[in-house]
Amino acid sequence: MDENVTTIHMTKALSSAIIVDLMENYPNLEVITCSPSVYNRTSSTYIDALSQLDIEVKKKYNWGAKSQTNGLEFEVLKLSNEGLNPKEIAQKLDLKLNRVYYLLKKSKANFDNRKRKYNHSEIRMLKEDGLSAKEISQKLNIPLRSVYYILNKK
Numbered sequence: 428m429d430e431n432v433t434t435i436h437m438t439k440a441l442s443s444a445i446i447v448d449l450m451e452n453y454p455n456l457e458v459i460t461c462s463p464s465v466y467n468r469t470s471s472t473y474i475d476a477l478s479q480l481d482i483e484v485k486k487k488y489n490w491g492a493k494s495q496t497n498g499l500e501f502e503v504l505k506l507s508n509e510g511l512n513p514k515e516i517a518q519k520l521d522l523k524l525n526r527v528y529y530l531l532k533k534s535k536a537n538f539d540n541r542k543r544k545y546n547h548s549e550i551r552m553l554k555e556d557g558l559s560a561k562e563i564s565q566k567l568n569i570p571l572r573s574v575y576y577i578l579n580k581k
Contacts, residue, residue: 434458436487440468446477460487500530507531545569550577 432453437460439445449456459482466486474484506516513527545567553563560578564571
């Protein structure tokens with residue numbers, strides 16, 4: 428018996444036995460909430476009887492799992508935009524690495540600040556300046572296959 432409770436949520440249709448139990452267990456009850464499907468299965472006679480006792484029966488939507496990120500994706504996105512890699516973000520925020528990747532994906536981040544073996548922008552600039560892939564490869568001492576890969580990457 429809990430005298431401080433004024434609101435409860437029901438997952439079963441109300442019946443006379445359930446209403447009696449509720450009145451005994453929660454003497455200060457003011458509001459009963461339930462899903463629309465439960466509300467529709469509850470007899471209007473019971474709803475009217477409860478309203479005469481000053482207890483309101485309301486429909487309440489409690490669908491789906493609640494978000495457990497607590498705005499954390501914005502913090503992860505901010506750190507990502509500052510240039511931190513996922514491992515550094517995970518260490519700074521004390522999160523698991525997979526969680527950081529999940530939050531970045533959820534926020535639809537354009538995550539492209541990882542360290543690369545070769546400077547892609549330099550290779551593209553040399554190509555725009557008119558050098559062939561073979562000349563870029565020789566000038567930067569990069570395998571020809573890697574130059575082709577970088578140039579063909581969208």
